[in-house]
Amino acid sequence: MKDYHINVFYSEEDEGWIADIPDLRYCSAFGDTPEEALREVLIAKEAWLEAAGVDGKPIPPPRYRPAIYQVAS
Numbered sequence: 912m913k914d915y916h917i918n919v920f921y922s923e924e925d926e927g928w929i930a931d932i933p934d935l936r937y938c939s940a941f942g943d944t945p946e947e948a949l950r951e952v953l954i955a956k957e958a959w960l961e962a963a964g965v966d967g968k969p970i971p972p973p974r975y976r977p978a979i980y981q982v983a984s
Contacts, residue, residue: 915973917952919945933975935959 919930930952931939938959942948963970 915956916975916977917949918977919948932956932959934971934973 915932915934917930917932919928921927922929925941928942928945928948929939930942930945930948932952932955935956938952938955940948940951940955942951960970962968
């Protein structure tokens with residue numbers, strides 16, 4: 912089974928790292944390092960999926976894939 916794509920990026924505004932899962936609306940986390948943000952978003956993902964299941968809400972399949980750009984050499 913494929914898993915959800917996770918974006919990890921630095922936010923100047925928040926002065927820290929953000930990790931988010933585009934397929935799971937509003938599922939994101941903050942960390943002082945990329946690794947911490949990733950750990951936190953994995954915890955948030957489990958909570959998101961559990962809450963959706965308890966509430967009987969649909970769980971979207973993993974679909975998001977970032978665009979891949981190649982630089983001409």
